[in-house]
Amino acid sequence: MKYVTPSERGAALLSVLLMVAVLAVIAATTLDRLTLSSKLSSNGNALAQARMFTYAAEAIAAARIEDLVARDAAQTTLAGDWLGKQQSIPIPVGSATAMVRDTGNCFNLNSLVTETDGRYLASATGMTQMTSLMVSLGTDENVARAVAAAAADWADSDMMPVANGVEDEGYRSEATPYLAANRPFAHPSELRAVKGVNNAIYAKLQPWICALPELVLSRLNVNTLLPEQAPLLAMLFPPGSMNLAIARSHLAKRPSSGYGSLIRFWAAPELAALEPSSQVQGQVKLTSNYFLLTTQVTFGELTLAGQSMIVASPAPARVIWRSWGEDE
Structure with missing residues (x-):
C-alpha cells in the first residue's frame, strides 16, 4: 500500500473543493438562467394577454364610434359626454381603461405638402398655419417659420429647400448623419427628427x-x-391675427346641441371681422372622422399603454394604426 503524505491529502482535498466550487457556480448559473427564462416566458404571456385586451377595447370603441356617427350624419357633437372621458373596461384579471378623443382637431403635419403626379410638394398654406399655431403657443415667429419650412422639406419629394428650409445637406452635418424622409409623416413623433x-x-x-x-x-x-x-x-388665420381670449370665448358659447350650421358658426362678429377666406371656411366642419383611442391595461406586473387611431368613414369604423409602450 502506497503511503499518502499530508501534502498529497491536502492537494486532493483542494481539488475536491475546487470541483465543488465549480459545480456550485454552474448550478447557480443554471438556476439563474432558468429563473430568467421563466420570468421572460411569464412576461411574454402577460404581454400577449394584455394586447388581446387592447384589441377588445378597440373593437368596443369602434362599435361605439359607429353608433356616435350614425346617430346624426350631419354633425358630431359632445352629446353623451364621450370626449376625453376615461372609461373602465371589466376584464377577468387586472384592470383596463380606455379614452377616446377627436384626433381630427389638430394640426395635420401632412398638410405641409400636396401631391401632384405622385410627387409631394411643399404647401405654403400648410407652412403658414403651422407657423400661426406655434406663434399662438408662444414660439417666436422667426423660429416658428424655420421649423415649419424644415418640416415641409422633410415631407416633400424634392431636394431643393424652401425658404428657411432644410434638405439632406442639413442632416448630413449632424453628429449622427441621416437624410430627410422625403415622404409624408407616418407618426407625429417623426417631427422630432426635423431640423430645429x-x-x-x-x-x-x-x-x-x-x-x-x-x-x-x-x-x-x-x-x-x-x-x-x-x-x-387661431392657426387658421395669419400669425397673431386672432386673439386667443376671443377664440376661447367663442368656443365656450357653443350651443350644447352643436352649431347645426356652419353659417351660424361664421356669423359671429368676432369671426366675421377677420374676413376668413373660402379656403379657411372650408377647413371648418361639423363632423368628425378620426378618433384616437388611448388604452392602459394592467396585467400582473405588466402595464401596457397603447394608442389606436380609428377612422369612422367609410363604415365600418376600423383601426388604421396602433402603437404600444410598456412599463414593468
Missing part, C-alpha cells in the same frame, strides 16, 4: 399635432373643439 425641433419645441407642439393619412389642410370640427383648444382655431 428641439425637446422644448416638440413638447410644446406634441398635444396639438397629428399625422393623418391624407394630404389635406387641417379640418376642425367646431362642435367638438374645446375652448382650451383655441390655438387650433
Whole structure:
C-alpha cells in the first residue's frame, strides 16, 4: 500500500473543493438562467394577454364610434359626454381603461405638402398655419417659420429647400448623419427628427399635432373643439391675427346641441371681422372622422399603454394604426 503524505491529502482535498466550487457556480448559473427564462416566458404571456385586451377595447370603441356617427350624419357633437372621458373596461384579471378623443382637431403635419403626379410638394398654406399655431403657443415667429419650412422639406419629394428650409445637406452635418424622409409623416413623433425641433419645441407642439393619412389642410370640427383648444382655431388665420381670449370665448358659447350650421358658426362678429377666406371656411366642419383611442391595461406586473387611431368613414369604423409602450 502506497503511503499518502499530508501534502498529497491536502492537494486532493483542494481539488475536491475546487470541483465543488465549480459545480456550485454552474448550478447557480443554471438556476439563474432558468429563473430568467421563466420570468421572460411569464412576461411574454402577460404581454400577449394584455394586447388581446387592447384589441377588445378597440373593437368596443369602434362599435361605439359607429353608433356616435350614425346617430346624426350631419354633425358630431359632445352629446353623451364621450370626449376625453376615461372609461373602465371589466376584464377577468387586472384592470383596463380606455379614452377616446377627436384626433381630427389638430394640426395635420401632412398638410405641409400636396401631391401632384405622385410627387409631394411643399404647401405654403400648410407652412403658414403651422407657423400661426406655434406663434399662438408662444414660439417666436422667426423660429416658428424655420421649423415649419424644415418640416415641409422633410415631407416633400424634392431636394431643393424652401425658404428657411432644410434638405439632406442639413442632416448630413449632424453628429449622427441621416437624410430627410422625403415622404409624408407616418407618426407625429417623426417631427422630432426635423431640423430645429428641439425637446422644448416638440413638447410644446406634441398635444396639438397629428399625422393623418391624407394630404389635406387641417379640418376642425367646431362642435367638438374645446375652448382650451383655441390655438387650433387661431392657426387658421395669419400669425397673431386672432386673439386667443376671443377664440376661447367663442368656443365656450357653443350651443350644447352643436352649431347645426356652419353659417351660424361664421356669423359671429368676432369671426366675421377677420374676413376668413373660402379656403379657411372650408377647413371648418361639423363632423368628425378620426378618433384616437388611448388604452392602459394592467396585467400582473405588466402595464401596457397603447394608442389606436380609428377612422369612422367609410363604415365600418376600423383601426388604421396602433402603437404600444410598456412599463414593468
